[in-house]
Amino acid sequence: MRKIFAVLFSICTLLCTGCSKSVTEVRDRIYIQGAKLGGSPTLTELTLYPFEETGTPISGEGLTMAAAIEETAVQSGKAVFMGHLELLCFDRASFTDSMQECMEEYRLSPACKLLYLHETELPEGIDTTLLTDQLRQEEENGRIPETDLFHVLSECAGDDGAALVPVLSEEGFGVGLLQNGEFLGTLSSHAVQGLCWLRGENYPRRISVAGNDRMVNYEVHSAQTELSAEIQNGIPHVTVTLRLRGSGNSEAAKRLIKAACSIAAEETVKEMHADVIGLDACLRKDCPKYYAQHDFETAKFAAVFDVVVTAS
């Protein structure tokens, strides 16, 4: 009798764990690879691109993100699952305000790539998987700094709320700056190169430098970036130390990298007043007194950058 009771109890317990009718089966779910978010602050337009090769994009709109997703679920006839999302395109900078909520609510992957659409639209019938792969290749080859949802969220939560995002425009891929829900602008190609070195997360595997009679490659084997700061005469002096290991004309490579880093610091910190190189963390760590006494805007304005590149 006790055994029968135990078996019945176990079955009842299993029914309560989620393996019951209330749970969505895999075939009743649509898995989203890419998404495009647009519209206005009062109307969210959402286009979802499923993983299936034959899957056609599903569009929906609503007053909120949740309402738009609900609409797409109705259109597709399936529950929408965005936990494996690889690419999120958006053309409204203010979307960054609700990004963390979206990540937690829809369990978006922190490694999901973000792409800001600057004065352009995703063409009809676009292959978002290909677009994601192209973006990844840009990053892997050190052509643009590595970013993802987590990076952007982390930067948005920083002192000045500035974040670096890849941008898709008529000219192709680029990099732009968002700050407190506004798009500040795109960066020059030299600044983008410099940011790769300054942020130190990805870098080019080779740099084209001038040889005796033609352009030659400087092969980069490894690179390490370190930011340090000290106060001299009341002004924060930030030293960016780059340790390179590679083969080729290292002197020319050092000059190119130093110039690119200086342009990057000038364009981002000085011109756009946006910190996307970890200046706030560096000052907080190395100059806590100065950081506590001055507001960050003053610190950005006053900071003097010095780039030291060593090659072996």
Place this chain on the structure above:
Amino acid sequence: MNRIRSGQLTTALLLSNAFMLMCMSAPMGMESMWGAVIAFVLQGILCIPMLLLYKEGFTLTAYCSRKHYIVPLLFVLYFIVRGGISFLLLWKGSEHLSLPFSQPLITAALIGAVCLYTASLGLRTFARAGTIAFGFLIFTLGILLLGAWQRIDFQQLYPTADNTVFGSAMHILSLGDTLPALFVLLSFTDQKSAFSSLRFLGLSLLLWEVILFLCITVLGNLLSAAEYPFFLLTSVSQPLTTQRADAFYLIVFVLLCVIRLTLLTVLSAHLLGMLFPGLRCRSILSILGMIGAAAAFSAMGFEENLWCIIGIVLFACVIPLLFCLRMKKNPEWKEEPTS
């Protein structure tokens, strides 16, 4: 009730401590890392009277057999209260980890059923289960490290204005409710190895430091806005680009909760058994008491506070110290040598 080895005791208490770490909701910063060191050193100091007491040969069984009711009943009450708080933490945590069930009562009933079953198998079986759960915890920590590794930023290790070392130490100390459990559990281990049971404090400190380090260096700017830093850490520490590792974190969270609640159930049921040998369904009564306490705390809006520290100091240090002082006058509290 069976006897357990010192290693098994260490594992059970470490897992119980790990659950509290997962559910920690206080602000974190570099000060928390120093705070953790201070909190665990304080816990080590608090343990000294109980270790000396057991070295003298004290046993709870001998004490209870002399018709002393008040202190064991206070311990029962303490374990039920802490069990209630654990249920409350489970309810809050389940919202962040997307458990397949979210209704608090169903959660409590299911976890309670598992705890009852585990408790009915005895302390030795529970201790063995703890060893397996410990293995799973280590495996999950490996996955967490793998996912977090590339996102570690040492620049984030700077002093914060919101935290103090003292405040962090007090908060972490308030979560150290495994010490009263250690006092009761020492009755079931070899008393010669009582001091070696302190290993759990060292291992817990190591676990705390690793998780705090990861939270600070990985979450960076997001840490200040995180309600539950550990859960945010798990959501951003995904070792594969698109495949999610949530299932591991979810399993380990539920497993640790079950281990912790079972430990508290086993201990309170055992103490009730020593006091009232005729009392039946002691584990069920303990679990129901915990669920009731959780419902009451939920209605009251409970938060970890100074009373938690007072409770720990009272049950882990003051009571054992009083026993130590009165031991010479009461040699009958010592364990009878077995023939």
